[in-house]
Amino acid sequence: MTALVRAPRIVTADADLHDGWLLVDDGLVSATGSGAAPTTETTTSVEGTIVPGIVDLHAHGALGHDFASCSADDARAAAAHHRSRGTTALIASIATGPVQDTVDALDRLRPLVADGTLAGLHLEGPWLAPARRGAHRPDLLHHPTPAEVDAYLAAADGALRVVTLAPELPGALDTITRLVAAGVVVAIGHTDATADQARRAVDAGATLVTHLFNGMPPLHHRAPGPVGVALTDERLLLECIVDGHHLDPTAVDVVRAAAPGRLVLVSDAMSATGCGDGDHTIAGSAVSVRGGVARLADGSSLAGSTITVADAVRRLLTAGVPVAEVVAAAAVRPARLLGRPVPLSVGAPADFVVVDHDGRTTAPTVPIGAARAVPASAHRSTSQEATP
CATH class of the missing domain: 2.30.40.10 (Urease, subunit C, domain 1)
Incomplete structure (x- = not known):
């Protein structure tokens, strides 16, 4: 028909x-x-x-289900929640866990990529900087090794599409080269890198920045760090969590003005998305959700969001951002980054x-x-x- x-x-x-x-x-x-x-x-x-349907590069779950630990059936339910809100292609993010748990999660979720429920898998950790860990457990963070990289690639069997890492860690640059050769998008994130270290990561093949401004040192005029590189290196796309909490609207305006054509909207949705306030866990850390805002139980850090990308779309449109610009950030750029046809x-x-x-x-x-x-x-x- x-x-x-x-x-x-x-x-x-x-x-x-x-x-x-x-x-x-x-x-x-x-x-x-x-x-x-x-x-x-x-x-x-x-x-x-x-x-076009929304493409979300970064989401940890919904409806009480965390992609790092939930069953395949629960992962399907979480993905369905995002799809019901307009996300037609979802990358399932697996937060830091013990190595074997991460291997198991990749193996468990891989069939959902094969059948189209998920658009791919994303490892956010364990190769992150302890000083910029956010909600990730510090005792589980470490630098990458070739054997660990191979274990993750083998378990994913082509389903691993994005990896976030801190480029200043020992072995990180070689890991970037290895992952890019395997068809994986490498993102700079949860990092304490200098500007020079960030540039070397881009030279090695990194093409994305995980939730810009969050999980990294702030921009300083004598030490621009990863934020300075993100805003000035046109090889990078820049994830932004536009939920009204992770970024002040002025920071979003800075990205749009300094890096036109490179903003990508993501949800960074954690398991409490679609649920009411309460207590949850992400990356092995206790999280409290109050007023729709997810924070570590000790209040020291935000712990993902409880939105879908549609909420970020609504915020930008309400702020007067042109529809075509929002479409590019929510669908066109992330689809092209993944090598997917744009809906x-x-x-x-x-x-x-x-x-x-x-x-x-x-x-x-x-x-x-x-x-x-x-x-x-x-x-x-x-x-x-x-x-x-």
Whole structure:
């Protein structure tokens, strides 16, 4: 079946279509345009603005489930929560744990990558700087070894897509080279690196910065560190957690002004996402969630977020950031970094999110399949998260 989807506005990676339409064959976009459209048996009209489905490079779980330790079935439930909020491609982040536990998590989650539930796996730890550990247990942090790198790659068997590490650790630069050769995106994060050490990491193949400003020394005019390199080296994409807690809005504006075209929205969602306030665990550390904000139980650090990327999208749109810029940060750049087709591009999956006319909320993604039409009411947006 061929289906036509119409909306007052459709923003793709390459076009901003008013009175737009998508032609969908077997779940894939075969053509896009505006105004007069091809005649099909099935036409779906959508209220609001259609944008590509969200790609989240960094999420630890949801609904009480932590990807580092939960069962495959619970991981599916957590991924479904993110998808219901518009995240059509999710990288499952595995926080620092004992080496064997990490190997087991990679092995357990690998089938979910093979069947498309997850877009890949992300190791955030154990190769992190103790001084910038955040919620990661200091006794589990250590520098990488070739044997450990090989163990993780073998357990993931192609499913490992992102690794965050501190480039100043012994063996880190060789590890970057090894991982990049294996097709893994390397991110600089949880690091106490100097600017020179950060630059060497980029020269070795690092292309991403994990939650910029968080888990690293602040920018200083005589010691710019990883933040200075992130803002000035155009080879890097920059993760930002836009939840109203990890970054002041002015810091987000700094990234947009100093590094145009390089912002990537991530959730860094921990297991409490989709739950109420309470006590949880991440990376072996006790976490308290109060007012939707996750902190270590001792109050010393934030411990991930309780949002999905749709909430960050809403914040930026409400702040007046152009829709096309938000689309690039939430979908286009992360998809291209992973080597995935960008949703709504011709030949790519017809996964999309609908932004209401007020520009503040996003609707769940609904794939348009060959077997059925999706009623417009299924796309109407509602507020999805209880957290601010």
